[in-house]
Amino acid sequence: MNDKRPIRAKSGTNLGGASAHNRRIMIDALRVNGALSRADLARATGLTPQTVSNIIEELASDGLVRSQATVRRGRGQPATPYQLVPEGAFAIGLQIDRHVTRTVIVNLVGEVLVKFEAKLPPGGPAEGVLVILDLVRRARAQLAARTSDADKRLVGLGVAMPGPFGINTLYDDPWMMTAWQNFPLIDRIAEGTGLEVALQNDAAAAATAERLLGAAHGLDHAICIYFGYGLGAGLILNGELYGGAHANAGEIGMILALIPGDGADVEPLEHYASMASLCKLLSIDPSEPQLFEMVSDALQKGSPQIEAWIADVAQRLRRAIQALESIFDPQTIILCGGAPRRLIDRLVKEIGPLLPSIADRASRFPEARLQAGLADPWSVALGAAAEPIARTFDPRFSAILKSN
Amino acid sequence: MNDKRPIRAKSGTNLGGASAHNRRIMIDALRVNGALSRADLARATGLTPQTVSNIIEELASDGLVRSQATVRRGRGQPATPYQLVPEGAFAIGLQIDRHVTRTVIVNLVGEVLVKFEAKLPPGGPAEGVLVILDLVRRARAQLAARTSDADKRLVGLGVAMPGPFGINTLYDDPWMMTAWQNFPLIDRIAEGTGLEVALQNDAAAAATAERLLGAAHGLDHAICIYFGYGLGAGLILNGELYGGAHANAGEIGMILALIPGDGADVEPLEHYASMASLCKLLSIDPSEPQLFEMVSDALQKGSPQIEAWIADVAQRLRRAIQALESIFDPQTIILCGGAPRRLIDRLVKEIGPLLPSIADRASRFPEARLQAGLADPWSVALGAAAEPIARTFDPRFSAILKSN
DNA sequence: TTTATTAAATCAATTGTCTTGACTTATTAG
DNA sequence: CTAATAAGTCAAGACAATTGATTTAATAAA
Numbered sequence: 001m002n003d004k005r006p007i008r009a010k011s012g013t014n015l016g017g018a019s020a021h022n023r024r025i026m027i028d029a030l031r032v033n034g035a036l037s038r039a040d041l042a043r044a045t046g047l048t049p050q051t052v053s054n055i056i057e058e059l060a061s062d063g064l065v066r067s068q069a070t071v072r073r074g075r076g077q078p079a080t081p082y083q084l085v086p087e088g089a090f091a092i093g094l095q096i097d098r099h100v101t102r103t104v105i106v107n108l109v110g111e112v113l114v115k116f117e118a119k120l121p122p123g124g125p126a127e128g129v130l131v132i133l134d135l136v137r138r139a140r141a142q143l144a145a146r147t148s149d150a151d152k153r154l155v156g157l158g159v160a161m162p163g164p165f166g167i168n169t170l171y172d173d174p175w176m177m178t179a180w181q182n183f184p185l186i187d188r189i190a191e192g193t194g195l196e197v198a199l200q201n202d203a204a205a206a207a208t209a210e211r212l213l214g215a216a217h218g219l220d221h222a223i224c225i226y227f228g229y230g231l232g233a234g235l236i237l238n239g240e241l242y243g244g245a246h247a248n249a250g251e252i253g254m255i256l257a258l259i260p261g262d263g264a265d266v267e268p269l270e271h272y273a274s275m276a277s278l279c280k281l282l283s284i285d286p287s288e289p290q291l292f293e294m295v296s297d298a299l300q301k302g303s304p305q306i307e308a309w310i311a312d313v314a315q316r317l318r319r320a321i322q323a324l325e326s327i328f329d330p331q332t333i334i335l336c337g338g339a340p341r342r343l344i345d346r347l348v349k350e351i352g353p354l355l356p357s358i359a360d361r362a363s364r365f366p367e368a369r370l371q372a373g374l375a376d377p378w379s380v381a382l383g384a385a386a387e388p389i390a391r392t393f394d395p396r397f398s399a400i401l402k403s404n
Numbered sequence: 405m406n407d408k409r410p411i412r413a414k415s416g417t418n419l420g421g422a423s424a425h426n427r428r429i430m431i432d433a434l435r436v437n438g439a440l441s442r443a444d445l446a447r448a449t450g451l452t453p454q455t456v457s458n459i460i461e462e463l464a465s466d467g468l469v470r471s472q473a474t475v476r477r478g479r480g481q482p483a484t485p486y487q488l489v490p491e492g493a494f495a496i497g498l499q500i501d502r503h504v505t506r507t508v509i510v511n512l513v514g515e516v517l518v519k520f521e522a523k524l525p526p527g528g529p530a531e532g533v534l535v536i537l538d539l540v541r542r543a544r545a546q547l548a549a550r551t552s553d554a555d556k557r558l559v560g561l562g563v564a565m566p567g568p569f570g571i572n573t574l575y576d577d578p579w580m581m582t583a584w585q586n587f588p589l590i591d592r593i594a595e596g597t598g599l600e601v602a603l604q605n606d607a608a609a610a611a612t613a614e615r616l617l618g619a620a621h622g623l624d625h626a627i628c629i630y631f632g633y634g635l636g637a638g639l640i641l642n643g644e645l646y647g648g649a650h651a652n653a654g655e656i657g658m659i660l661a662l663i664p665g666d667g668a669d670v671e672p673l674e675h676y677a678s679m680a681s682l683c684k685l686l687s688i689d690p691s692e693p694q695l696f697e698m699v700s701d702a703l704q705k706g707s708p709q710i711e712a713w714i715a716d717v718a719q720r721l722r723r724a725i726q727a728l729e730s731i732f733d734p735q736t737i738i739l740c741g742g743a744p745r746r747l748i749d750r751l752v753k754e755i756g757p758l759l760p761s762i763a764d765r766a767s768r769f770p771e772a773r774l775q776a777g778l779a780d781p782w783s784v785a786l787g788a789a790a791e792p793i794a795r796t797f798d799p800r801f802s803a804i805l806k807s808n
Numbered sequence: 809t810t811t812a813t814t815a816a817a818t819c820a821a822t823t824g825t826c827t828t829g830a831c832t833t834a835t836t837a838g
Numbered sequence: 839c840t841a842a843t844a845a846g847t848c849a850a851g852a853c854a855a856t857t858g859a860t861t862t863a864a865t866a867a868a
Contacts, residue, residue, distance in 0.1 A: 007440065008622060009433035009448035010643070010799050012426045012455070014855050015825050018417045021804075022826090029413035036411065039845055044413035046806040049846065051416070051826055070834095076844025077834040164733075164762045218412060221649040233731070238801070239414070242641055244733025245625040248762045254730040256723065256759060319660065326658040327637070327731065329568075329648025355660060355670075358568045358652045395414050397642070397801040400425075402450040418826050419854050426855090443816050453817065455855055474863095480815025481863040 011401035019055075022047060024395040026055055027064065030084050031109070032218040035068055037079035056082055063153075064088040064108070084108055087147060089392065090154050092136060092195065093385025095202065096120070096161040096180065097338075098229060099287030101128070102381040103135045105143050108393070110213040110386060113146065114139045115378065119287070125183035133192040156196040156388025159189065160380050162230055163201030164248040198387055202226060203250050204241055205383030206336050206374070207234020211241075212386040214336070215373045221330045224373060225252070225317070227347070228338030228380070229286060231270035233324070240396050252320060269320065273313045275339050281309055292377060296340040314350035321351065321370060325359040336373030344375040415805035423459075426451060428799040430459055431468065434488050435513070436622040439472055441483035460486055467557075468492040468512070488512055491551060493796065494558050496540060496599065497789025499606070500524070500565040500584065501742075502633060503691030505532070506785040507539045509547050512797070514617040514790060517550065518543045519782065523691075529587035537596040560600040560792025563593065564784050566634055567605030568652040602791055606630060607654050608645055609787030610740050610778070611638020615645075616790040618740070619777045625734045628777060629656070629721070631751070632742030632784070633690060635674035637728070644800050656724060673724065677717045679743050685713055696781060700744040718754035725755065725774060729763040737763075740777030748779040 025045050030036060033044075038056055042049040059065045066085050070078040089108040095101060098120075105114040116135050121127045136157070143150050165181055190197040200208070203226035207216065216222040220239040226232045231253035235242040243249050253270030271277060275295070279286045282298055298306060321333055335351075337344050348370060354360075359369050374382075429449050434440060437448075442460055446453040463469045470489050474482040493512040499505060502524075509518040520539050525531045540561070547554050569585055594601040604612070607630035611620065620626040624643040630636045635657035639646040647653050657674030675681060679699070683690045686702055702710060725737055739752055752774060758764075763773050778786075 005437075007433070007437050007444055007448040009437070009445070010429045012429055012449040012451040012855095013422045013804070014451075015419065015422065015823085015853095016855090018419065018422045018804075019825060022416045025414045025416055029411070033409075033411050033413070037845075040411055041413070044411040045416040047416040047418075048827055050828085050848090053846065054825085070845095072835065074844085075834095075836045075842070077832095077846070079845065167762050167765055235731075237641060237646060245735045246733055246762075246765070248733040249731065251730045251733070251762050254762060255727045323659045323727065324731075326655045327639075327653065327728075329650055329652040329655070331649045358571050358650075358655050358658060361571055361650070397804075400417070400422075400801075400804055416826095419852085420826095423854060441816075446816095452856060454819090454857085457817065458854085476864065477815085479813070479863095479865045481817070481861095483816065 013400050013402055017400040017402060021395060021400045022051070023055055023059065024393060024399060026052070026059060027084065027393045028395050030065065030082065035081035035083040037081050039079060040081075062088075086111060087150065088153065089389065090143065090150050091385045091388040091392075092139065092154065092157040092193075093205075093381045093383065093387070094132065094136065094157060094159045094189070095205070095381040095384055096128075096132070096159065096185075097202075097380075098162070101132055101135060102378060103132075103139050104378060104381045104385050105139055106382065106385040106389070108389065110209075110382070110389070112378070112382060112385075114142045115381075124179045125185065128180070129183070129185065129188050129192075132189065136189075136193055154195060155392040156198065157189065157193055158205070158384035158387035159186065159197060159199045160202045160205035160384035160387075161199070163203075163232065164251050164254070165199070165201070166246060167248070196388065198391065200241075200243070200247065200384070200387060201232060201250070202228060202230070202338070202380045202383075203232025204234045204243070205380045205387065206338075207236055207250075207383065208241060208386040208390060209379050209383030210234070210334055210336055210373045211236055212383075212390065215332070215334045215367075215371050219331050219367070221328070222332050222334060223324050223328055223330045224334045224336055225320070225324075226337055226380075227274065227335060227344065229275050231274045235328070237328070240394075241390075252324075255320070269316060273316050273320075275337075277313075278309060278343075281305060292340045296342045299340070299342050299346060310346065310350055314347060317347065318351050318355055322355040322357045325357040325369070329358060332367035333370050334373040335370065336379065337375050338377055338380055339375055341375040344372050348372045417804050417806055421804040421806060425799060425804045426455070427459055427463065428797055428803060430456070430463060431488065431797045432799050434469065434486065439485035439487040441485050443483060444485075466492075490515060491554065492557065493793065494547065494554050495789045495792040495796075496543065496558065496561040496597075497609075497785045497787065497791070498536065498540065498561060498563045498593070499609070499785040499788055500532075500536070500563065500589075501606075501784075502566070505536055505539060506782060507536075507543050508782060508785045508789050509543055510786065510789040510793070512793065514613075514786070514793070516782070516786060516789075518546045519785075528583045529589065532584070533587070533589065533592050533596075536593065540593075540597055558599060559796040560602065561593065561597055562609070562788035562791035563590065563601060563603045564606045564609035564788035564791075565603070567607075567636065568655050568658070569603070569605070570650060571652070600792065602795065604645075604647070604651065604788070604791060605636060605654070606632060606634070606742070606784045606787075607636025608638045608647065609784045609791065610742075611640055611654075611787065612645060612790040612794060613783050613787030614638070614738055614740055614777050615640055616787075616794065619736070619738045619771075619775050623735050623771070625732070626736050626738060627728050627732055627734045628738045628740055629724070629728075630741055630784075631678065631739060631748065633679050635678045639732070641732070644798075645794075656728075659724070673720060677720050677724075679741075681717075682713060682747075685709060696744045700746045703744070703746050703750060714750060714754055718751060721751065722755050722759055726759040726761045729761040729773070733762060736771035737774050738777040739774065740783065741779050742781055742784055743779055745779040748776050752776045 042052045065082045068081045072078045086107045086109045206226040207224035210216040222236040224234040233250040233252045446456045472485045476482045490511045490513045610630040611628035614620040626640045628638040637654040637656045
């Protein structure tokens with residue numbers, strides 16, 4: 001028998017786990033469908049009306065849902081719809097990028113209440129973390145000024161930064177943030193804020209945002225391509241963000257040369273398809289505060305150089321999308337980014353028509369094969385903030401199981 | 405409120421769901437670790453010893469587990485290990501390929517008890533389904549002859565055939581099995597056998613086999629590349645097979661041209677990397693009964709043609725593997741197939757050394773980045789049979805939720 | 809040899825959550 | 839005005855996991 005080897009097993013569950021799951025699906029149902037009555041919830045979840053009643057009662061007394069005015073729907077007693085209380089919970093999101101850090105605070109329904117931004121000092125993470133903690137402190141102060149008991153309703157802090165994590169540096173170049181990745185960032189922030197802290201890469205954060213309130217809202221199978229300083233993808237599979245074995249899933253920017261025609265092409269995809277590449281082409285410093293405006297202007301003006309770049313990137317992404325469709329069979333693919341709206345929209349337009357793939361089905365969902373998602377310098381920070389909300393309130397397998 | 409639109413919500417759960425999950429994790433733990441005592445199970449699952457005792461009692465009286473001789477492990481009362489009873493459950497697997505159909509019956513631990521094979525008549529599915537039903541009938545008769553009450557313990561029938569399913573035919577060519585895919589196969593087989601029937605593509609079936617008793621045993625994140633008549637991948641994510649939105653996930657054979665150097669290359673990958681391609685090269689009829697032996701012989705002899713083919717396929721797969729690693733961040737990638745052992749091993753050897761990727765980490769798992777898996781003409785049928793076993797006994801999110 | 813310690817497994821009582829079935833309330837259709 | 843329909847509640851019951859005490863069986867230490 002196993003005297004030495006650790007026994008590998010999945011975790012069991014109990015009444016508490018079931019109950020926690022049922023609370024989560026109520027919140028999820030209200031998020032996806034808007035206000036619903038107790039009877040609606042009972043039908044949709046398969047639980048009995050009595051059970052739903054008890055749970056709604058509890059959620060209401062926790063300040064997470066509240067009733068609206070009754071509505072008459074034909075015969076029978078009028079229904080009392082319940083909705084999420086936006087100020088029922090808050091979360092902090094933190095984006096750490098190469099040159100800048102941003103923090104936002106969102107509420108339960110994903111509205112951004114507070115935004116702060118700061119340049120990261122060149123001294124590296126040891127200095128940078130002080131800037132970050134100060135930013136978070138100021139954001140919390142502003143939240144507290146607006147709503148006095150909000151700080152108590154903070155459910156966590158999400159950090160997003162460029163991946164991959166825990167890897168032997170593949171290409172020792174400025175594309176990677178090696179120093180930051182080797183720094184005990186999570187522990188320092190947790191200690192400095194007293195909050196639960198989780199880390200994800202920027203593409204995953206963007207996908208989380210997209211699912212909370214973007215084009216992936218309510219979808220269970222979606223791939224969000226994140227076109228920012230680098231290139232990545234957030235994978236929404238079975239309604240949850242998939243992280244892989246080491247939280248590095250979705251690093252499509254690291255894929256080598258998806259394009260035919262250049263035999264010696266061993267550079268990763270993100271060296272072509274990224275804001276970094278465009279900045280290089282336009283000789284713009286990526287740490288430039290007016291970056292988005294400058295790029296957007298350059299696009300509007302246009303130039304043979306830019307047109308060629310767009311055609312090249314579109315071709316590469318067209319291939320990547322065909323591959324992702326073949327691999328994942330998703331409901332939709334969303335191109336979003338830490339990039340100007342104009343660029344994202346232009347790329348989506350330029351990428352079409354898409355290559356033939358298994359996604360090219362007669363009876364397609366309402367969703368298009370490819371659509372534009374959020375495009376905002378703040379979308380990663382927003383996604384980072386959405387993570388603690390999702391972790392706390394979204395239905396997921398691991399939430400049912402016994403802790404440890 | 406939603407008077408018209410259907411309300412979308414996830415399903416709730418209750419005591420029964422929790423209990424069912426706990427039964428499943430016991431079986432899973434015994435499958436992964438071998439025999440375990442009740443105390444071991446309690447520690448591994450986080451449940452109390454009393455709960456484990458009750459569940460084991462129940463599983464034993466259902467004939468799914470049985471005790472072994474007690475073992476002394478130092479101080480304290482000796483432990484009574486429990487193991488899975490191989491003849492506790494059976495399942496039928498059915499492979500439908502272009503030219504042939506195979507059926508196997510496996511027991512709870514994945515041992516193959518019965519094997520039958522038949523050529524498919526050229527008349528298409530209407531005729532073919534009769535051959536198939538006859539094959540299944542004969543297999544069941546043979547099982548019943550061996551173990552009298554085994555037929556009652558059949559938990560289902562899994563069907564595997566080449567995908568993709570429900571697609572506008574992309575390339576109307578002999579690579580696809582259009583007629584079969586438009587035929588109400590599942591209903592006819594369910595009706596003809598009285599069993600629960602499920603359908604998956606051949607790559608998914610191969611991955612299921614690999615997880616039940618191959619290189620992916622006990623792994624929660626693995627990609628199984630299936631190199632058979634076509635090319636596909638089975639995705640094991642979070643310990644479950646991932647099917648995508650329409651059960652077509654993993655169709656990597658449909659990816660267009662991952663290789664540089666040939667600009668006009670718009671053919672799908674499986675036109676290069678597949679047994680079909682090799683058969684064409686060697687002018688072997690793929691429906692040839694001695695196919696494996698012939699290919700294996702040809703490989704052993706060798707020829708400049710074959711060497712060039714292997715180099716080309718290895719190059720393409722090397723790229724595909726680097727892409728899959730970047731996308732999924734798996735624990736390992738397994739190359740398996742409906743192809744001769746010698747070919748799979750040769751390809752694995754030829755593919756190395758792998759390209760740099762995020763899987764190239766210092767502290768790698770015991771698992772290699774790439775390993776050879778099952779290579780057997782029967783492995784797809786075996787995987788098809790493993791599906792009902794997995795569906796019935798493996799822990800999974802959907803099993804906790806209320807039915808409908 | 810005796811006693812203490814450790815570990816496996818069980819017994820009996822308790823807890824917490826969902827379910828069941830009867831009931832109340834409020835509205836519309838006829 | 840009455841019947842039908844639907845939302846929602848009440849109170850009792852069912853079920854599976856938990857708790858804490860107890861039994862059994864081995865080794866280690868005195």
